Amino acid sequence: MRDSLVATRGPALAGIGRRPSASDPRRSCSWLHGTLYGVIEDEVAFAAMESRDPRFDGWFYVAVTTTGIYCRPSCPAVMPKPQNVRLFPTAAAAQVNGFRACRRCRPDAAPGSPEWNTRTDLIGRAMRLIADGVVDREGVAGLAARLGYSQRQVHRRLVAEVGAGPQALARTQRAQTARMLLEAGPLPVSEVAFAAGFASIRQFNDTIRQVYATTPSGLRGAGKGTHLPGVTTVRLAYRPPMDVPAMLAYLGARAVPGIEHHDDGVYSRSLSLPHGAGVVTLRPGAGHLVCEMRLEDLRDLAAAVQRCRRLLDLDADQQAIDAFLGADPGLGPVVAARPGLRLPGCADPGELAIRAVLSRRTRAATARGRLADLVRTYGRPLATPFGEITHLFPDMSVLAEVASAGRVQRELARALAGETLRLDAGCDPYRVREQLLAIPGMSRWAISCIRMRVLGDPDVLMPGLPVRRAVHRLAAHPDRWRPWRSYAMRHLTLMPPTCGGRET
Template sequence: MESRDPRFDGWFYVAVTTTGIYCRPSCPAAMPKPQNVRLFPTAAAAQVNGFRACKRCRPDAAPGSPEWNTRTDLLGRAMRLIADGVVDREGVAGLAARLGYSQRQVHRRLVAEVGAGPQALARTQRAQTARMLLEAGPLSISDVAFAAGFASIRQFNDTIRQVYATTPSRLRGVQNGAHTPGVTTLKLAYRPPMDVSAILAYLGARAVPGIEHYVHGAYTRSLWLPHGAGVVTLRPGGGHVVCEMRLEDLRDITAAVQRCRRLLDLDADQQTIDAFLGADPRLGPLVAARPGLRVPGCADSGELAIRAVLSRRARAATVRGRLADLVRTYGRPLSTPFGQITHLFPDMSVLAEAACAGRAQRGLACALAEETLRLDAGCDPDHVRAQLLDIPGMSQWAISYIRMRALGDPDVLMPGLPVRRAVHRLAAQPDRWRPWRSYAMRHLTLMPRTPECARQNIPAEACLRELTG
């Protein structure tokens, strides 16, 4: 707090008893006396205890805590599901059913560890979403209220007054610039360092025609969302990611934002990860050459799982062609296409009956369609791994790929031959990179090209194979 260190924004919140305000640790306001400070693990906990958000440091705009992305216990799974909007759509009963616990147990565990129950956490998220929407564009007050997940205008007004000590109309402020009808533009925060262009280029290089497109540094894709379809465009901004959303139903804004955050790994504590991996004498030079390198996640776990099955021992261009064929044949056309984005990825129930489906693809699609297998934010990774192993034809490579990208596991070292050779070439000890081996693998697969590779213009992946023998 004294050094105004922004790395801890979102990890915890600072409340001052004499003012009734809670802030980020990096808030530029004058330091309060220690006896007047209370610390809370979540913004919801501060609000439950009667504090309102600081208007200067905007604690609600801080990146999410990276703790919930790496924890696989009940609390981590619950926090991810609440962030995805499950409480707004299915209630606390739906959240408890997803987690396999009673409502009372879920509430008790959340209050004990994060200081607020599921309803309070969901309420805080609704308020944060409403503030972003009020500041982002010309949506009417009623549209903002229902898009953020509030059940009524009165509930919306009361929450905004309690959390921000102002009215929605005053919170909106002055709107500058032109706005495109039907487009909601938001700024997605992250902890620096982050190479936004690198992760967007990674996704763009693997873009599937019809559902993904990458041009001039901007990545666009379609999304299956709880209430309808959507198209999002992501591009670098000044210290943030610019997210443009075109949604069939505004109630899907919260889910769309969370999927974009997971796709780009925006909540990672990258400075800590880079410092840990950079201390390794073998990996350190690679980390220094590419600071802020994130591990891509996914916006559609079913699509990612099918991609993993098709990617086994296949070139990237071949995989993109196969996926494009699936999209053309079985994908659902968008009611309003946007440029090159014309379809949604096929529904799993359709792929389960597809004539061209292989054994692993059909088994995976059937399990996802019947919901005997879930790859959402609240699943148990160990249980998922056991379920995937039971599907005939599933390879260890595909399971590792699903763990890394669909489940966000930060400690996966892919079993592929190029990575093993790279480790051998560096004479490195991968166990020393725990618990961040997924990030280490990203650096291995982007090792600098040899002079011979550069002269012959050999791509990075082929160069890795060349470098490792």
């Protein structure tokens, strides 16, 4: 999959595979392994820096040896000399090598690399789990256990490919969480430190100074966040283009009463997080999404942010995806009519899996009614309801014992509750597919829906007559859409009638 992703990143990456000549001054740039860990060639990286191309933000980071600062590729600062530049694949790698974050372009707030969302190997799975806060909650031993490797092997592989070990990556995550909390409101510094996952105030202060070259109070003064009592507001960045209203409307049209609500372009939902419950409200901003979070425990901030990012597909390189699909003669006009159409993910893997099972051969309104009944009867009420949001989705251990539930639903809930089936950010998608196929009565449609929305597989062709009819209408060849067939499915669902009323 990785090779196909590299091959389809769009016109801006057309230089991949070509090496600059020995006389090119760009060869004096400091590299690891000659290229940026095999991802982006140096001439392409410099072209992105010279054009201030924001699509590359998060793909790599630019460090300048003369200033000790690292930036986004799109930073508006004066272009450094090639001999003074070092490029890193992660912010943690730059920090490990002694560089601090630029306070002008704020590289730590850049969208994440889309590579970590699509890779299914050890590195991709590890990066997703670290972003979800597993190291802070379970330590490196817990991370290694989830991945099925030794701690030494995980550390070695991460250092070799992304330039930093799991502890350094988690430290960067904690620093980013602390910055968001400091900018979001007047929380005491001690509360910010422990909510971000730091073990002590001293460790917190030292990290902020090393990463941002300022004190926590100085970082708070630089923030632009607004504050409401009990609400943490953050900005969620993405690479343009993105059809934000279409994404929020898609989620709103499928909202389950009690756990979701959509009104006037604003989408809200409850979240079951590692340390407690939360409610997030998402609304369009100017080049970003505004996310308001009401959390029972502030330690869940990083996990809530990551779940919102996966739900909204914010780390995708959408311009490259649209360019690839738009070149298809059949699908091209459909893509051109709706640029920036992203692939909805999920905020709760178990919930989406149950939705997929209930939606088989069921009208959307009927499926939502059945889900609303489950929420009302078996969901845990929120301690502090927020408008129409009153419950969490039922726990899998509860659904596994519901006598009125179908056999497939009970078997799926039982496997998720017993953790014989894992649908978290670090699961092996190939093993998950085999486990789902082993559940008696599990439909191919439900499995494809889980692969597409829970596992984030970008190359799923939904089975069924409606999709075949849509493909026939376009006179298209779906194999030409690889590796982005899941995104093609989003466009097909907007060609009524294509999806038979079922949830996707």
